[in-house]
Amino acid sequence: MTERFPITIGRHAVEEAARFCTAGGLRRLILVADENTHAALGARLLAALEAAGCQVRLALLAGDEVIADAARILEVLVAAEEQPDAFLAVGSGTVTDITRFVSHRSGRPFLSLPTAPSVDGYASVSAPIVIGRFKRTVPAQGPAALFADLPTLCAAPRGMIAAGFGDMLGKYTSLADWRLSHLIWGDRYDEAVAARTRAALERTVASAAAIGAAQEEGIASLMRALIDSGLAMLDFQDSRPASGSEHHLSHFWEMRLLLEGRPAILHGAKVGVGCLRVGRWFQEVAALGRDEARRRLAATPPPQHAEELAGIRRVFGPAAEQTIAYHEAFLGLSADRHAALCARIVDHWDEVLAACRSVPPVAEMAALLGAVGGATTPEELGLSEEEALLAERYAHYLRPRFTVLKLARLLGFL
Numbered sequence: 384m385t386e387r388f389p390i391t392i393g394r395h396a397v398e399e400a401a402r403f404c405t406a407g408g409l410r411r412l413i414l415v416a417d418e419n420t421h422a423a424l425g426a427r428l429l430a431a432l433e434a435a436g437c438q439v440r441l442a443l444l445a446g447d448e449v450i451a452d453a454a455r456i457l458e459v460l461v462a463a464e465e466q467p468d469a470f471l472a473v474g475s476g477t478v479t480d481i482t483r484f485v486s487h488r489s490g491r492p493f494l495s496l497p498t499a500p501s502v503d504g505y506a507s508v509s510a511p512i513v514i515g516r517f518k519r520t521v522p523a524q525g526p527a528a529l530f531a532d533l534p535t536l537c538a539a540p541r542g543m544i545a546a547g548f549g550d551m552l553g554k555y556t557s558l559a560d561w562r563l564s565h566l567i568w569g570d571r572y573d574e575a576v577a578a579r580t581r582a583a584l585e586r587t588v589a590s591a592a593a594i595g596a597a598q599e600e601g602i603a604s605l606m607r608a609l610i611d612s613g614l615a616m617l618d619f620q621d622s623r624p625a626s627g628s629e630h631h632l633s634h635f636w637e638m639r640l641l642l643e644g645r646p647a648i649l650h651g652a653k654v655g656v657g658c659l660r661v662g663r664w665f666q667e668v669a670a671l672g673r674d675e676a677r678r679r680l681a682a683t684p685p686p687q688h689a690e691e692l693a694g695i696r697r698v699f700g701p702a703a704e705q706t707i708a709y710h711e712a713f714l715g716l717s718a719d720r721h722a723a724l725c726a727r728i729v730d731h732w733d734e735v736l737a738a739c740r741s742v743p744p745v746a747e748m749a750a751l752l753g754a755v756g757g758a759t760t761p762e763e764l765g766l767s768e769e770e771a772l773l774a775e776r777y778a779h780y781l782r783p784r785f786t787v788l789k790l791a792r793l794l795g796f797l
Contacts, residue, residue, distance in 0.1 A: 548605060628779060668739045
């Protein structure tokens with residue numbers, strides 16, 4: 384795979400970052416970090432840059448919980464009154480998203496220095512930003528280079544390492560969902576991109592023991608896999624290779640936490656639990672023969688428009704109308720279109736089974752998550768069983784995609 388930007392994962396990433404800046408004429412810099420990430424890596428990077436002759440201004444995001452919202456973005460913009468040559472994002476997902484947004488709007492590059500192998504979005508060209516308690520994904524830019532300091536990654540909180548593993552484990556279900564959406568809904572599919580994501584996933588699973596022990600070999604493998612997953616999405620120009628129904632559950636829970644003012648939960652931790660929850664629906668579908676699937680499809684009425692709209696408005700609140708607009712193609716299924724959709728499912732049943740059976744048993748995936756210290760139940764995340772069931776029923780409406788949750792709905796499981 385051809386890398387779009389220089390990537391360093393190793394013990395001398397800080398020195399490599401300083402050399403990159405001086406060699407590229409990047410002398411005036413804004414270093415963005417929160418209190419934890421500055422202590423973990425930012426202070427050492429700042430000293431190395433100043434020793435190399437760079438002028439560095441620190442934009443330190445103080446406080447216990449930093450979110451990518453308008454207030455934090457303004458903090459960084461104020462620090463960047465005098466246009467820098469580049470920005471440095473020292474942190475994980477949130478700090479990176481704030482920095483990529485500000486750098487994009489400022490017309491300046493940014494360098495990524497991850498402090499935890501916790502997400503696969505480091506290579507992303509978009510930024511999820513919280514505006515008025517709602518998260519919107521807006522255009523931004525990818526890093527000009529990425530420097531991952533291996534000792535810092537290994538010293539990251541175990542929960543963040545487990546979150547990165549959970550984000551990768553979710554590729555089992557996202558890849559299966561992507562295949563289903565291609566077979567049933569006709570969505571664009573790229574087998575080469577899918578194979579790259581699958582290879583990154585398999586490397587991660589093979590390194591589970593080393594990742595759980597925070598050994599350098601395992602953490603380097605996880606970090607590389609997260610970057611490769613992000614690059615696969617970048618090359619496909621869509622998140623489908625790495626984001627399916629498990630991410631929809633994660634986004635659904637995140638939305639509720641924001642609306643209710645509850646503490647945030649690590650993205651990858653929610654994805655890992657979401658993967659286990661939707662994994663059982665893959666198992667349910669995989670157990671059906673073609674005749675039983677045909678019978679269930681015929682016996683289950685299409686989504687009742689008024690009933691579904693009422694449920695969406697009750698569950699999604701202020702975000703309901705946008706959600707409804709996303710899904711008119713599914714919510715407005717006529718009898719003829721519903722019959723044609725069911726016929727397509729039956730016609731492709733062998734391929735549907737193959738996609739569903741590519742997802743390992745839930746118990747096996749739960750054991751992998753447990754081995755790295757990850758949560759395996761909603762309760763461990765501070766979520767109720769009711770919130771988990773509500774997500775399974777309605778989270779598929781967050782994105783206009785066909786996933787196993789929509790298939791389970793058509794088959795009468797939900």
